[in-house]
Amino acid sequence: MKLTPEIIAKLAEHLEDAELKAYDVVKITDAHPEMDWDDAYAIQAEILRRKLARGDRLVGLKCGLTSRAKMKQMGVDIACFGFLVDAFSVMDGADIKLDELIHPKVEPEIVFVLKKPLKGPGCHVGSVLAATDFVMAGIEVIDSRYRDFKFDLKSVVADNCSSSRFILGNQAVPVNDVDLRTLGVVMEINGQAVSIGAGAAVLGHPAAAIAMLANHLGAYGEEIPAGTMILSGGVTEAVAVRSRDFVNLRIQALGSVGARFI
Ligand code: OOG
Ligand code: MG
Secondary structure (H helix, E strand, O other): OOOOHHHHHHHHHHHHHHHHHOOOEOOHHHOOOOOOHHHHHHHHHHHHHHHHHOOOOEEEEEEEOOEHHHHHHHOOOOOEEEEEEHHHEEOOOOEEOHHHOOOOEEEEEEEEEEOOOEOOOOOOHHHHHHHEEEEEEEEEEEOOOEHHHOOOHHHHHHOHHHEEEEEEOOOOEEHHHOOOOOOEEEEEEOOEEEEEEEHHHEOOOHHHHHHHHHHHHHOOOOOEOOOOEEEOOOOOOOEEOOOOOEEEEEEOOOEEEEEEEO
16 A cells, blocks of 8 residues: 555545536546555545445445456456445436436446355356356446546546446346356447447456456455345446436346436
8 A cells, every 4th residue: 555544535535525526536646646556445445434434335346347348448458346335226217317427428237146155266257157146237327537537447446436326127037047148238328229249248258257356355355245236347338428318228138227317
C-alpha cells in the first residue's frame, strides 16, 4: 500500500459523492500516481463500508472487463471486480432516472448465483459450474464517475468498476441445462439490435470470470459465499443510452430483461 488510511478514506468519499450526486471527476491517479492495486481495492472497500453504514445491503458481486470487446473499448487488458448493493437494483421493466446518473451505458451480462461457496486459489470453470445453482440474464448499467469514461485500471477499481444499476431477468436456469459458451446474446435499444454476441466472448466461458473473482478474493483470504449473485462481465461493448431509450436484452435459453431510461 502506498496511500495512508486518511487519503484512502478521502478518495472513497470523493468518488462516492460523485456517484451519489451524479457529477464527474478526473481520474484519481492524476493526483496519486503512486497508488497501487491494494490501495485501489481498499478505496473500493471503503466505499462499500460507507454504504453499509448508511443502511445499504450487499446483494452481489461483479466482474468487469472480462471480454475482449470491453477491454478494447476501455483500453485495458486485465479484469476488475466490484460489489453490488440493493440501491443499484432495478426491477425488470422499470424506469431508470437519468438525472441520478452521469453518462450511463448498458451492457449484456450472464449472471451466476452460487449454491456452494467458492474459494481460490485454484478455482476453474469446472469448480464454478459445480458451485453454481442457476444462471440468469442481466443488464448492467455502468456509469464511470470519471470524465468521458477516461480512466486507468486502478482508478476504475477504486470507483467500484463503474457500478451503478443492474436489472436481473426473471428466469433462473440450472447451469447444467445450457452451454454458456454458445448462448446467443442480443441487446436492443428501442427495438434495434445494438450489440450481438455469445457467452464465449467472456474469457472463452463466462464461468472463467467467476473463477478469476474467486482466485482474486482467495489472495486476500476471502471466499465467495454460497448464495452470492455475480455478474460475469459485459459480453459486448457497452452502449450509451439517452432519455426515453428502452433497452431489452435477450439471451438464448435465459429469457429477456429490459428497462426504460427517463
Ligand atoms: C468498467 C466496468 C466494466 C464490464 O462488465 O466489463 C464492466 C467500465 O467499463 O467502466 O462492468
Ligand atoms: Mg459489467
